[in-house]
Amino acid sequence: KPSLYEIPVPDIVSLGAYADRLQREAEARGETVAPPIRLQIGEPNFRTPEHIRLAAIESISGELQTYGPASGQRWLRELIADKITRINGYTVEPDNVAIAQGGTGAIQSSLLATLDPGDEVLVPNPCWPIYLPQIQIAGAVAVPYALDPNNDWLPDMDQLEKRISPRTKMLLINTPGNPTGAVMTRQIITELLAFAQRHDLYLLSDECYDQLIFEGEHISPASLLTPAEFESGRFVGIYTFSKSYAMTGWRIGYVVAGKPLMKTIVDVLNAGLTNISTPIQRAAAAALTGPQDCLVTMRESYRQHRDLVIQQLKAANRYSYTPHGAFYILINISKRHGTPRNGRQFALDLIRESNVAVTPGQGFGTITDDYVRVSLAATEDELIRGIQAICQLAD
């Protein structure tokens, strides 16, 4: 099967572990070293807000923890249906929603419910790398389509058209995007929807960063469909509590789809998961019903960090685009002088020389050889020192 990646996923994950190992080795030699600056990891640098944690504790001490419905508790699905109307701009019922183990579980159950062996899935390049093994597990084949670095990392529609084959079953899109932070415009979403409908494809829309938008608007493709198109159609929306509410380790997200498709997705969840535990669902409910200032604070922090990093990149002549959402930026590290170094070699050298961990672009696809991904979910000081080290090593 074709692979999008030059380096396997575990290798990317291990960069942080590699930085830790270097630190332990230095300490064993009696050297005092600062902990690595971790800009490689895709998770909020905030604790889960207290009212969310307390809701789980109350549930543990006050409720029976019995099996629940595979689709998730109805009281949570009601709150999610309400959130989808308020935030994502389309109307659904609780039975259009299923709770899964993070965005990851929501995607995996949707892929298993829709794909047959040999089907092809159009996947953005670069993309969140876990799509690939997930598609492989479903017996299907990932076919990459380019996001254009010269057009704010938005999809290249001409190339997308050329990737269609008789086996194409699904178009997968992600906005705001990982690793780019790109936010798709209404115009692009309209074109992508028309493309999917023209070729009779499922459209899987990964909106895990839907509430982390710095400027402009997040457009959920389903908000451009009629209710009848959504209900009988081939649309799947993917969401998570992980990023907006700093709940990565809690493992809770959800999938939204028309009811006939949802039935199969819930069958898959039932077979693989049974249900997400009740205290975690209570925590998610508290996230939706509680004060939203935590979300605003985190988003504002990522936006300020984005501005700071861009300012530094401009000063160092390394600015290439502005991410408008999520909390990542791809930085072009192509060398101006001397021997070129790809992202992976760059990331290793950066840890060894400056104790700064970033993720090589190759971790996300084949067109990001000359890039590293930096997470904006770090402190200002870490970002300033980290970007300085990146720019120095790149020159």
Ligand code: PLP
């Ligand atoms: N989709 C994208 C684009 C992501 O970046 C991530 C996590 O990094 C996920 C899905 C998975 O989210 P979760 O941690 O909720 O499983």
